[in-house]
Amino acid sequence: MASVLVVLVLAAASLVKKAKASPTGPPGPDGRQCVQLEVPVTVNTKAIHWLQKKVDSTVDAVDWVDDMTTWTSPNTTSRILGQITVNETFKISGQLCVPAKGSRSDILQLATHGVGFDKRYWDVEIKSSQYSYVDAALAEGYSIFTYDRIGTGSSSKPDAYDVVSTGVQVEVLRQLTTLARSGKLVSSSKKVGGASNLSNYKPAKIVQVGHSLGSVIIIGLLSDDGASSDGAILTGFLYNSQIGSASVGPWGFEFAKENDPKKFGDRRSGYIVQATKSNTQLVFLKKGTFEPALLDYAWQIRQPGSVGEFISLATVLGHPAPAFKGPVQFFIGEKDYGFCGGDCNNTYDVTALKKLYPASSALSVHLQPGTGHGLTLSTNATEGYKVIFDFLHESKL
Structure with missing residues (x-):
């Protein structure tokens, strides 16, 4: 009976979301105007070619985790075999929403999600x-x-070893940011649904908002092209003394296509996904700060990651962003298991953070009380959003 109720709740939620999308053009009942897009993004960049094990089965996935976590395994630097050229046009599935009435509608938040x-x-x-x-x-x-980042959702799903990597994801975000700032995000894309009156939307300012790997991708963009963005909210990530404890082990990875052939039948070699709902809880949620229905939901919408993303994650970290002048906020769950080993208190140095962003107009760190890695899925999400918005308002954004 409980599983039937969950299905009914998800079905009802889906119907509500369809109504919110306002497919005929006028604002929906809650004032949201959204357009769903297929954005062609061309990337021409150098990417690292890595030495790593192939993953074509769940047995391979477990072996890959073993190889990535055994203390005598090669470190990241020694796994670099060289560079390859990535010159591809990806289809990026996106949604632009503009408030029907909003004093800050000319400020665009460009949100990049993380793994899972x-x-x-x-x-x-x-x-x-x-x-x-x-x-x-x-x-x-x-x-x-x-x-949807490449490799996820309805976006392109290219090679999972060298192409779906952190560096290439940075280039995708750079192109999306450029398109948005030019006012050509909608006009250069294929409209697949939603409002018809947003073709000329052009923001005056862009704030990058990330979660987990999405925040790492933003960090890469800011260090490469600090002038591209007017502000940054980095959730689910924090430079800290326990960051080295982050491991792929707790994900319980399986080969995505084998884990769920119906849901992930389009994933090729190298795409991996958390094996069970318990793995999802361990990575993203903390007992006492989530509702069971939200764990069910997180499991239902889970997405695979690529082995290339995990091995390349560290390549963009630790580089300063001297040209970035906007405000930056690190926002992380107090009990984040992945990036702080379960407790972020007393693990970070604000002075060291400021050295990475020497021209930033403001820098803050917020530990969201009691929560894990999945901030939007935790019961105090709304309070967390207020912290983010208050920081932006104080920074004149």
Whole structure:
């Protein structure tokens, strides 16, 4: 009976979300105007070619985890075999939402999700008034663009070893940022649904918002091209003394296509996904700060990651962003298991953080009380959003 109720709740939430999308053009009943897009993004860049094991089965996936975590295994640097050229045009599935009335609608929040999800991470469909970051941003008057990173959701799913890597994801974000700032994000894309009156939307400012790997990707963009962005909210990530404890082990990875052939039948070699709902809880949630229905939801919308993303994650970290002048906020769950080993208290140095962003107009660190890694899925999500918005307002954004 419980499983039937969960299915009914998810189905009802899906119907509510369809109504929110306002497919005929006028604002929906909550004032949101959204357009769903297929954005062609061409990337021409150098990517690292890595030495790593192939993953074509769940047996391989477990062996890959073993190889990545055994203390005598080669370190990241020694696994670099050289460089390859990535010159591809990817289809990026995105959604642009603009508030019907909003004093900050000319400020675009460009949101990049992390591993384990797609853009739905930002727009939770259960109790959306409490959990949806998209709804919260629109209610605060901001416009927001969410998208599926390559390898996830409805976006392109290229080679999982060298192409779906952190560096290439940085280039995708750079191109999306350029398109948005030029006002050509909608006009250069294929409209697949939603409002018809947003073709000329051009933001005056862009704030990058990330979660986990999405925050790491933003860090890479800011260090390469600090002038591209007017502000950055880095959730689910924090430079700290326990960051080295992060491991792929707790994910319990399986080969995605084998884990769920129906859901992940389009994933090729090298795509891996958390094996069980318990793995999802361990990585993303903390007992006492999540509702069971939200764990069910997180499991239902889970997405595979690529082995290339994990091995390349560290390559963009630790580089300063001297040209970035906007405000930056590190926002992480107090009990984040992945990046702080379960407790972020007394693990970070604000002075060291400021050295990475020497020209930043403001820098802050916020530990969200009691929560784990999945901030939009935790019961105090709304309070967390207020912290983010207050920081932006204080920074004149």
